[in-house]
Amino acid sequence: MTRLAKIIAASAAAAVGFTGVAVGVQASPVIVERVVDGDTIEVRILDKTVRVRLLNIDAPETRDSGQPTECLGPEASEFLENRLPVGTRVDLQYDKERYDKYGRTLAGVFESGSLVNAEIAAAGLGAPLLFEPNDRFYSEVLAAAEQAEAKRVGAYAPEVDCTLPSQIRAAAAALVASDVGDDGWSENQHLLAVGAINDDIHRASLLRAELASEESAGEASVNAFYSDDQRRDWLAELDAGIAAGRAQQADHQLAAAEIREAERMAAEKAEAERIAAEKAEAERIAAEKAEAERIAAEKAEAERIAAEKAEAERIAKAKVKQTVTEKPSNVSSVYYANCTAARKAGAAPVRRGDPGYGKHLDRDNDGIGCER
Known part of the structure; x- marks a missing residue:
């Protein structure tokens, strides 16, 4: 069984027992022609196709509705397709305002005496939605949503990754669990960690903005599944995660700066040692050269003196010999x-x-x- 099938099966099992009284139902037969999305269907009344928007329930959007696909949007559509196959006969019950600004018929949809609007909420695939003055089915849909939350199905299921609680938990956990590194990390590793944490902070900040926007505007969306208290708790959780992430970024940046400074100092020391070694070597070579030149000069001087002495002796001997042998x-x-x-x-x-x-x-x- 696929993940989608498991969600649908669990949701369908939860969505039973909503037997609202369908007073004032349509006199003519109402036959389902098509499921548009998780809260909208098209029905045949006599020879006319009518688009019906289910009252007091808001399911996640899908591409077929012309809106970006939201979390559990395909699952909500599939749930309604399974619940109301083409050809199913349904009964429609209306409230104070019968049409919305798009011209859709607003109604409670009953099948076999069960309010399908509430079944969607009980499956955790739609949020209670109140647009005054239409509130006729709101209390039953709200009770069904509370039942879904208690059973942790659909949008309340912890294993569904795309839901807001799962995204918030994952974002906050990623920030808290960010790797702080160790003494063996390089400057580049710390800077990469700063970038990774920045990505986590960005994701958490987007979730926070979404929460804050939903809380202030009160717009209907998938986030309408959750109460204001839950949103405030999640805002606090995200704020704590973002603060922890920024503190870890600061630690990584400090560690990177310390490594960079240590490497700079080590490079300066190595350069100073290299210069000192080159200077010492140059001085050694100069000293050796000077010593060699001194020795050579001394040798040359000794040789010169010896040569002069030998020459003087030769001249002296020649003079003696001349004195002895030559006659005036x-x-x-x-x-x-x-x-x-x-x-x-x-x-x-x-x-x-x-x-x-x-x-x-x-x-x-x-x-x-x-x-x-």
Whole structure:
């Protein structure tokens, strides 16, 4: 059995026993030709088709009525189609005003002595509706609606998601149960939560506006199923949910801001550390370069000094060698190997400047060689 069939079956079981007295009924047979929607039918009276709007009951709209489909609108239409199949004979009973501004006939519809208007209310598929001065069936329809509420059928059934109570409960519960996140959430997760809660607040605000509008205007709609006290309770429930949602939004926004600030500070710290590391590395490289240059300079200086020293030594040695081996151009070629040779030659003592004078002959370097 489908969900729709279950609702219709439960509603039909609830809608029994409304046996209003059909006084002043239509003399000619009234035959159902078509169900327009949950509270409107077309009947054949003699050779004329008449559209009948059931008095003191307001069922949810369907597309067939030219209005946007409301919650339980299709179910209400199906209930009436099952209750009054084409060809069913009905009796019509009228009130003070027989026609509405659309030209529809206003009547209580009886089938087998039962007031169908009240049966719709007992099924939870229509709300009591009072448009003065027509109040003839209102009390019976109101009692039937109270019976439906007690039995929790139709619009009062908790399992029907599209009804106003279900939507209000779902909207308020969604706001109260919004995920507050944890320490592991990212900034983006908190911001996504803010957006999700904003959607829930928007939905709750739309429901609240609908409730407030219905309460102030008193218009007939599916919300007419519920009392003013219920609406005030639901307004308070939605207000509490919206307040809780906004508080959670503030918490998420604060958490996102704290994460963003922490990330900014961490990024600044990381950047400062990077700059400090680069500076330290540059200083290290500069110090190493300076040290290498110092060592190289010291080495070069040492090498230069060593080279100069070696050159000086070379020059000194060359001079000594020249002094020893070269003979001045004005010096005689006489040479005495020793003082003995000088004495034999009769040249001793040999003075500096004399032919054959040499340092090897002048041991005491007094300028006179072989003086003894």
